[in-house]
Amino acid sequence: MSATEIALRPELAALAPYNSGLSLEDVASRCGGRPIAKLGSNENPHPLPDPVCAAMAEVLGRTQMYPDPSARALAAQLAAVTGVEAARIVFGDGSEDLLNVLARALLQTGDEVVTLYPSFPLHEDYARMMGAEVTRIGLTEGREIDMAALLEAVARPVRLILLANPMNPAGVWLTPDQLDQVLAAQHPDSVLCLDEAYVEYAAGPDYLPGTERIGGHAKPLLILRTFSKAWGLAALRIGYGLSNSDALISAMHLVRTPFNVNAVAQAAALAALCAPEGMQAAVADTLAERARVADVLRGRGLEVLPSKGNFLFVNVARPSGPVGEALIDHGVIVKPWKQPGYESFLRVSTGLAVENDQFLGALEAVL
Ligand SMILES: *Cc1c(COP(=O)(O)O)cnc(C)c1O
Numbered sequence: 166m167s168a169t170e171i172a173l174r175p176e177l178a179a180l181a182p183y184n185s186g187l188s189l190e191d192v193a194s195r196c197g198g199r200p201i202a203k204l205g206s207n208e209n210p211h212p213l214p215d216p217v218c219a220a221m222a223e224v225l226g227r228t229q230m231y232p233d234p235s236a237r238a239l240a241a242q243l244a245a246v247t248g249v250e251a252a253r254i255v256f257g258d259g260s261e262d263l264l265n266v267l268a269r270a271l272l273q274t275g276d277e278v279v280t281l282y283p284s285f286p287l288h289e290d291y292a293r294m295m296g297a298e299v300t301r302i303g304l305t306e307g308r309e310i311d312m313a314a315l316l317e318a319v320a321r322p323v324r325l326i327l328l329a330n331p332m333n334p335a336g337v338w339l340t341p342d343q344l345d346q347v348l349a350a351q352h353p354d355s356v357l358c359l360d361e362a363y364v365e366y367a368a369g370p371d372y373l374p375g376t377e378r379i380g381g382h383a384k385p386l387l388i389l390r391t392f393s394k395a396w397g398l399a400a401l402r403i404g405y406g407l408s409n410s411d412a413l414i415s416a417m418h419l420v421r422t423p424f425n426v427n428a429v430a431q432a433a434a435l436a437a438l439c440a441p442e443g444m445q446a447a448v449a450d451t452l453a454e455r456a457r458v459a460d461v462l463r464g465r466g467l468e469v470l471p472s473k474g475n476f477l478f479v480n481v482a483r484p485s486g487p488v489g490e491a492l493i494d495h496g497v498i499v500k501p502w503k504q505p506g507y508e509s510f511l512r513v514s515t516g517l518a519v520e521n522d523q524f525l526g527a528l529e530a531v532l
Contacts, residue, residue: 176274176296183286187498196496202520204513205498207333207363207476209397210520211450214443217398220436224429232428239435246438247376249407255417258425260362260391260404263417265291267325267387267406270416271356272297276324281310283507285333285360297324303506304335308470312343319347322354329360330375331367334502334512336472341373348378348386356385356413362404365395365448367473376407385410392434394475395448401430451475455515461525465532476514478502481532485511488531495527 186205193201203210240251247254257263264287272278274296280288282301289299300323302315310332319326328347331338339347351357359375361367368374375388391404403426408414437444459469459477468480481488489501489511500512513524 174294176294179293180290183290184500184503186500187493192493192496192498195493199496200523201496201498202516202523203498204516204520204524205500206399207394207474207512207514208399209395209447209451209475210516211397211443211447213397214437214440216440217433217436217443220432221429224432228428230428231424232426232431234423236426236431239431239438242435242438243405243407247407249376249379253408253411253414255406255408255414255421256426256431257404257406257421258427259393259402260360260389260406261287262402262421262425263389263404263406264288264327264360266417266421267356267358268292268295268297270413270420271325277321278325278327279315279318279323280327281315281329281332281335283332283334283502283504283510285329288327288329288360292325292327304337308335308337310337310339310343312346316346316350319355319357320350320352322352324355326351326355326357327360328358329362331363331372331473333362333474334476334500334507334510335478336470336474336476338367338372338473340371344373344375344378348382348384351384353384356387356410358387358389360389362389362391362394363474364390365444366452366475372473379407379409382409385413387413392430392437395444396434396437397444397447398430398433398437401427401433403430403434448475450517451515454518454521458513458515458521458525462528465529476512478510478512480510481528482509485509488528491531492524492527495523495530497524497527499524 236256240254243254244251268291272295276297278292278297279300282303292299305311364374386409388407393399462469470478485501489499502510
């Protein structure tokens with residue numbers, strides 16, 4: 166039996182549990198021992214570089230002490246890499262944690278949050294948890310970010326503008342010119358948060374990382390990044406925020422838990438930053454594989470959105486839920502999209518070549 170009813174914050178009634186995707190264990194029982202291609206959560210399946218493994222092993226031998234609450238060594242290295250001073254860097258237990266911290270620092274009932282759609286669900290959930298209203302800026306018929314609607318929305322004094330660049334799940338991105346337009350149009354009373362979870366995959370002449378503009382921007386800006394994707398540390402949970410606003414950084418420090426990033430994660434992230442060649446090689450392989458998979462899918466007549474992430478958003482032209490279910494029987498995990506307007510899309514992460522081949526073969530069989 167469960168204890169008597171308790172009174173909860175009314176905002177919780179509007180929230181649904183996060184769809185974290187199927188785990189290897191969930192799927193193993195359904196496909197009889199065959200290898201599983203886990204392509205549902207945009208993880209980097211390449212092996213970790215040796216220095217990262219060594220750094221983790223070293224810390225595992227001395228976990229009696231609390232971790233450094235301000236991750237000083239890591240902040241210093243990130244400052245050197247990003248050009249943002251260490252005092253304007255904040256760490257989180259994954260960048261999801263920082264999305265939550267940001268929402269708790271800024272939002273109250275009735276505030277407006279502008280975000281892109283189809284959306285990264287947590288961009289909306291944490292806003293709603295605080296009682297804020299979410300305004301979604303969708304894609305045009307041509308599946309591009311609706312710049313007219315976005316520029317109109319960000320010019321209003323909304324509390325928070327939360328843009329994933331590149332977008333997840335769609336993969337499309339703001340071009341350098343478009344990002345500059347958003348920065349110029351931002352209302353000075355709004356906080357602009359650029360969620361750059363995939364920045365390492367996006368680099369190139371047609372993509373502008375927020376760090377290129379943060380120095381000269383006078384309005385509040387926060388850039389969120391993570392070690393979970395290209396850096397391959399998803400299980401350790403570590404992400405970071407870079408800001409030009411001392412007030413915002415201070416507020417996030419007040420709201421976060423003091424020891425929100427564990428010592429193993431701090432050591433692994435520092436070792437990874439000091440030897441980025443492993444990450445760069447994995448990214449190069451993923452980008453080549455992403456192009457190969459997209460070509461095969463388009464060759465089959467499927468609509469595939471352009472992507473700057475380690476994933477593709479694919480229109481299978483029928484409800485994607487049953488397609489995702491059928492793929493599981495072939496040992497392939499993808500993420501069928503459920504948001505209105507996108508129920509015929511699935512998001513598939515770009516894995517190792519052998520995993521991508523397993524996906525392509527299974528999809529051929531299922532369609
Ligand atoms: C994966 C992802 C994150 C969360 O990453 P963590 O650091 O693992 O919490 C944040 N934003 C977007 C857009 C993502 O795709």
